[in-house]
Amino acid sequence: MNDKTFLAELDAQSRVKQEEFFDHIASRLQRPRQKTAPIRTLKGAPEDWDRYELSLEARITQFVKHWELAGGHAHRLAAMKDAVLLIQDMVRHTGAKHLIMQDQPELEPIQTALLRTKEELQREEQQDINLTIWNAHGLDDAAKGWLVAAAAQADIGITAAHAAVSYTGSVVLPSSEISGRTVSLLPTMLIVIIPVLRLKTRLGEVLRPMDEWPLAERPAGIHFVSGPSRSADIENDLTIGVHGPGIVHALLIEEA
Amino acid sequence: MLMSIRADHSTVQKTPDSVKGRAELALNNEFLRRAVKFTTERLKSGKLAAAEEHGNWEEWRERGRQIRLHTIAHLDYYLEQFVNNARAHGVHVHFASDAKEAVQLTMRIAKEKQAKSAVKSKSMVSEELHINHALEEEGIEAIETDLGEYIIQLAHETPSHIIIPAIHKNRHQIAELLSKEAGEDLPPDTAVLAGFVRKKLREKFLEADIGMTGCNFAIAETGSMVLFENEGNGRMVSTVPKTQITFMGMERIIPTLDDLEVMATLLPRSATGQRLTVYMSVLSGPRRAADADGPEEMHIIILDNGRSLQLGDTHFQELLNCIRCGACLNACPVYRHIGGHAYGGVYSGPIGAVLTPALNKNMAEWDDIASASSLCGACYEACPVKIPLHDMLVYLRHRKVEAGRGEQAEKMGMQGFRFIMSDAKRLKMIAKLGRWVQKPFVRDGKITTQIGPLKGWNAYRHLPSLPSETFREQWKQLEQELHASGRPTVHEEIRARMEKLVAARNQSDHMHAGDMARSSDLQAASRLKAAEGERRDER
Numbered sequence A: 001m002n003d004k005t006f007l008a009e010l011d012a013q014s015r016v017k018q019e020e021f022f023d024h025i026a027s028r029l030q031r032p033r034q035k036t037a038p039i040r041t042l043k044g045a046p047e048d049w050d051r052y053e054l055s056l057e058a059r060i061t062q063f064v065k066h067w068e069l070a071g072g073h074a075h076r077l078a079a080m081k082d083a084v085l086l087i088q089d090m091v092r093h094t095g096a097k098h099l100i101m102q103d104q105p106e107l108e109p110i111q112t113a114l115l116r117t118k119e120e121l122q123r124e125e126q127q128d129i130n131l132t133i134w135n136a137h138g139l140d141d142a143a144k145g146w147l148v149a150a151a152a153q154a155d156i157g158i159t160a161a162h163a164a165v166s167y168t169g170s171v172v173l174p175s176s177e178i179s180g181r182t183v184s185l186l187p188t189m190l191i192v193i194i195p196v197l198r199l200k201t202r203l204g205e206v207l208r209p210m211d212e213w214p215l216a217e218r219p220a221g222i223h224f225v226s227g228p229s230r231s232a233d234i235e236n237d238l239t240i241g242v243h244g245p246g247i248v249h250a251l252l253i254e255e256a
Numbered sequence B: 001m002l003m004s005i006r007a008d009h010s011t012v013q014k015t016p017d018s019v020k021g022r023a024e025l026a027l028n029n030e031f032l033r034r035a036v037k038f039t040t041e042r043l044k045s046g047k048l049a050a051a052e053e054h055g056n057w058e059e060w061r062e063r064g065r066q067i068r069l070h071t072i073a074h075l076d077y078y079l080e081q082f083v084n085n086a087r088a089h090g091v092h093v094h095f096a097s098d099a100k101e102a103v104q105l106t107m108r109i110a111k112e113k114q115a116k117s118a119v120k121s122k123s124m125v126s127e128e129l130h131i132n133h134a135l136e137e138e139g140i141e142a143i144e145t146d147l148g149e150y151i152i153q154l155a156h157e158t159p160s161h162i163i164i165p166a167i168h169k170n171r172h173q174i175a176e177l178l179s180k181e182a183g184e185d186l187p188p189d190t191a192v193l194a195g196f197v198r199k200k201l202r203e204k205f206l207e208a209d210i211g212m213t214g215c216n217f218a219i220a221e222t223g224s225m226v227l228f229e230n231e232g233n234g235r236m237v238s239t240v241p242k243t244q245i246t247f248m249g250m251e252r253i254i255p256t257l258d259d260l261e262v263m264a265t266l267l268p269r270s271a272t273g274q275r276l277t278v279y280m281s282v283l284s285g286p287r288r289a290a291d292a293d294g295p296e297e298m299h300i301i302i303l304d305n306g307r308s309l310q311l312g313d314t315h316f317q318e319l320l321n322c323i324r325c326g327a328c329l330n331a332c333p334v335y336r337h338i339g340g341h342a343y344g345g346v347y348s349g350p351i352g353a354v355l356t357p358a359l360n361k362n363m364a365e366w367d368d369i370a371s372a373s374s375l376c377g378a379c380y381e382a383c384p385v386k387i388p389l390h391d392m393l394v395y396l397r398h399r400k401v402e403a404g405r406g407e408q409a410e411k412m413g414m415q416g417f418r419f420i421m422s423d424a425k426r427l428k429m430i431a432k433l434g435r436w437v438q439k440p441f442v443r444d445g446k447i448t449t450q451i452g453p454l455k456g457w458n459a460y461r462h463l464p465s466l467p468s469e470t471f472r473e474q475w476k477q478l479e480q481e482l483h484a485s486g487r488p489t490v491h492e493e494i495r496a497r498m499e500k501l502v503a504a505r506n507q508s509d510h511m512h513a514g515d516m517a518r519s520s521d522l523q524a525a526s527r528l529k530a531a532e533g534e535r536r537d538e539r
Ligand code: SF4
Pocket: B270, B321, B322, B323, B324, B325, B326, B327, B328, B329, B351, B379, B382, B383, B384, B385, B386, B387, B389
């Protein structure tokens, strides 16, 4: 049996079973099957909460505070060029060898600059940098596998956030062709670029519009990241970098 | 996209068999050391502040409860909506009435994939299934990847806490276990031990054929599943292996992502005191054709396994609202005193004491746990979706007495209860220390030493038997003891609830045993009894 027929057979069985399954639920609830959308009087967060709205300055302050309390590092930067300088500096000071970054358009200045850094460091015979850009366009399975392998050995991963939430201190990272899920997961250190206009106060401001996203545009993975990977499993003692990045830098870019 | 950069990874291409083969995994300590030095080191203390109190907590709890109540009341509708939307994203959805069916489905998929190994992220549902055992019988390696679960697996034990599974092991014991695995002596240093696990498990992630996860919430509106976690292994198992299999309790549904804000506020705060877990992943189907990572195939197995028994049961339906946060465990003086292992089932603490008999369709075997719970109401106060666990605990005992079974067990339970309550003053002090699990509890000695008196109770054959008492008389005693143990406000609340229960009981007292099934209070008891019979037949 090939994979397709196997899956088709499983799916056919599932569709038969599901009727029995749903009917059973309805019968336990002592009513007929509910076929139309139930009326909801309450939805989402309490109404008072929806009125909680901070100014941009307060959002930035709150994000920085919460991100740092969770063990992350935050940097307020006036412009993208400052982010470029900071990252170049980080690469030099940490001796990073393998870098991976998304091919998101907002990261272009960083791509260009890191290429320059790479050449400079080569000339100075200081450091041999390997920079991988995540863009799966037109790649076959083997080439896609190479991207994941590059992420797995990367010292630093760089991504831009779709949004950020100040109250929870979170960045929101959806997957796409030019935005790999492993880029924010496998490297030892993660750098997230956040244009401040994308910074919201509440989680609901990011989640609610996502209910409306058309099926075809819904990413396979949307990751909300709120600090370094951590565990308290050994004697309730905090350990960072258990599986995901143990060091996370949020770069808030204030230019519009 | 700059082509000159693309050229970079073509130079790396050497042996393209597996991702693991391609990636040179190093512990990379040098980079880590310098990266930490580059920035201010603020994790020195090894402790992070818990989130400050969230305003209007009561309002949020009530909202959480309302969302769960609404969803469960229309479970068939929301489940169907979820299934249709998940399928539209390319998910293969399956249904399992019991653990056996879920295991069969999993094994069919695993065999079809010719899987050699499966990496798992922590999930209580997979514990219900004993899936590791089934996989291992087929020669498929099953690897737990949460730091704590991995430790527990190496020790061949079961988790003792929903959120902190290895709470009963200390650093030295863990170092010993991991040293065996490493083939060298590892020091009992948390960072070193975690570093070893990181490298070891990363190899496993990259070579595994299947990733297995649980599911904290499923979103009906979008067909998404949501995972909350701190380590990143949930993301690993749902991103790196080609095939993802997710086990989902059929009650995990919420209607929309909008509602997720409420759950995302309640769950992490109640579980670990965080504003949000480090990772919250909203996963909608396998990777898209254009994506370079994410699973190629995604299966979601929706499991009943006793859950539907609680539907339509006026006293226990609210159990389905549980979001598995573990707050009731941390709040429970009995749990803190005896640790999770004494509970015997997959779920421990107050929720386990009620859920285990409910899921197992068998309360007689488990009622010593219900009896041992102190009925102090701390579990209800801690519960973010306001499940009246202590009412349920009392009712569970009540039901058993009504059913005229286990008289001896009840007496034994009472002894156990007294045993706990005689410690009440000391336990009360512990209870006051707060809702979150903190070091003092772990070091308390009670949890780590696993004295497990609950299991011992069954062996106390020499205990003088109590005079036969009715439930009401027993309650009077409990009342007195509760009163003596403090918590006056809770005490009043409980008493009000108990009076209602007792009133219901008085009514049914006048009924002939044969009429019991007609009392709505007791219908469930007879159903349980019937179900128990069924269960025996299955064996
Ligand atoms: S019963 Fe309530 S407190 Fe206990 S695990 Fe479930 S949701 Fe959490």
